[in-house]
Amino acid sequence: MELDEIRALLKEKGQEHLLRYYDELNEAERRILLDEIAAIDWSIFEERGAEGGEITPIGGLSLAEISARRGQFEEVGISALRAGKLCAVLLAGGQGTRLGIEGPKGAYDIGITRPVYIFQRLIENLLGVCKTAGVFVPLYIMTSDLNDHETQRFLAEHDYFGYPAQEIRFFRQDMAPSTDLNGKILLADKGHLVLSSNGNGGWFSSICRAGLLQETKARGVEWFNVFAVDNVLQRIADPVFLGATILSKKNSGAKVVMKTDPHERVGVLCLRGGVPDIVEYYELTEEMANARDRDGKLLYGQGVILNYLFRVSKLEEVAANPIPVHRVKKKVPYFDGTNTVIPKQPNAYKYETLILDMVRLMESDLPFEVVRAREFAPIKNLTGEDSVETARALLLQNGIEL
Ligand code: UTP
Secondary structure (H helix, E strand, O other), rough: HHHHHHHHHHHOOOOOHHHOOOOOOOOHHHHHHHHHHOOOHHHHHHHOOOOOOOOOOEEEEEEEEHHOOHHHHHHHHHHHHHHHOEEEEOOOOOOOOOOOOOOOOEEEEEEEEOOEEEEHHHHHHHHHHHHHHHOOOEEEEEEEOOHHHHHHHHHHHHHHHOHHHHHHHEEOOOOOEEEEOOOOOEEEEOOOOOOEOOOOHHHHHHHHOOOOOHHHHHHHOEEEEEOOOOEEOOOEEEEEEEHHHHHHOOEEEEEEEEOOOOOOOOOOOEEOOOOOEEEEEEHHHHHHHOOOOOOOOOOOOOOEEEEEEHHHHHHHHHOOOOOOOOEEEEEEOOEEEOOOOOOOOOEEEEEEEEHHHHHHHHHOOEEEEEEEEHOOOOEEEOOOOOOOHEEEEHHHHHOOOO
């Protein structure tokens, strides 16, 4: 797009300030700025209301049911792994602002007496499954423009922690502009927009854009197991989960942990208007939050832990359907015309799509309960809740040397 077109576009969008310093830039800098503006996906700023419909419990497989059918599930899962039907997708494009460290979150060392990197923990877990199944599972890693280089360098330097390099692919997620609280796009300097990761909801479109969908289909992949980088007890390519989801004939599966108390602040799986969805804790009435089934289990108690199975054929069918964009208030550094301002209070909005909104698109889902203390040790903060401290304690409890 050339200058005239960009000017017209910005006028229409009320973002003309982005060219305020254009005349001060050299030719190359001007081109970069125009390209950044031309690449903006304006649809992220459109309000998309959440889907409506009555919220009802979804059911799902409890620990006891899984335990009773474990052998059957595992057999089906292992044979699917052997047939190459699963591809693991590691979401590592986040910025980990709460942890507040430099570099990719996966490169963070959580060891005490020896180095134990987050990526290492995940890969070691996956290697365990590969050993049992006797095959390697393709591992696709989503990065962002902000951490791609560092992530690739770090993993290569550590020899991919023993995973065969030919089974690993990297792909980048898209970036989205941040705005001030009045909706004006922020500048990072005179010639660049403030761009940040656009959330984890775009992982499938980014896989497609990177040309990797064709590759997976050619390999016979039928399922993606998508998971977060920051759960250091993450069980990846879990044959029992895979087998149970395949046998359920649903289009997706979600690992869940039961809420510790009715008011824990986690999103839980439910049906909304008959379709699987995730309901936020603040959407539940007091009565719903406390409702229990005959066995005393919370009816709205299945907290999602960002470990999902998605059927590839269904993803292809619904890929073009829009999912909500979440506007999240954060502290975002910006250029004020003279300096870079590092805000102390949230000053801006980031625009993100979330993977949890994809569950709805899949139309059917199997909630699969796991033991929290064995499979869920998220690292979001340095200290306190969901932190390096809590994760270390859980790892030690699980016999992992740190
Ligand atoms: P979080 O929601 O914890 O976000 O990500 P974050 O960016 O890592 O951390 P904060 O909120 O800034 O502190 C959950 C998972 O989704 C991935 C993360 O890497 C993590 O595995 N993610 C998140 C992406 O891959 N891309 C994104 O744009 C956001």
